[in-house]
Amino acid sequence: MEQEVEVRIDKWLWAVRIFKTRNMATQECRKGRILINGVQVKPSRIIKQGDIIAVKQDPLTRTYKVKALLSKRVSAKVAVEFTEDITPPEELQKLELCKAQHEQFFRPHGTGRPTKKERRTLNKYLC
Secondary structure (H helix, E strand, O other): OOOOOOEEHHHHHHHOOOOOOHHHHHHHHHOOOEEEOOEEOOOOOEEOOOOEEEEEEOOEEEEEEEOOOOOOOOOHHHHHHHEEEOOOHHHHHHHHHHHHHHHHHOOOOOOOOOOHHHHHHHHHHHO
16 A cells, blocks of 8 residues: 555544544534544644544544555555554543443333333432
């Protein structure tokens, strides 16, 4: 593959499959959820090899290091070669905690509506 010279952040985020569409990557940049080296950026920001990119996704902030530049979308197996996930373990623990809380209140499909007692219990923990 040919090495790119300049790539926009929104295009790179889409190409390495962090976001499903380029439009989603652009919107996240505009909302201020994308940081490059600790600074909020616009979608047109040009990235360089070695930049640290933080992507805020509830409930955690994923951190990536740019290994190489890429402007065309590639398969997931190839995309791994262009990025390095350096998310701290504390952030990943937040995700596990949220999953555990969600499973505690999850109702399997087909079990019907919650009873009055179950609904009150749910509201007590969720509100």
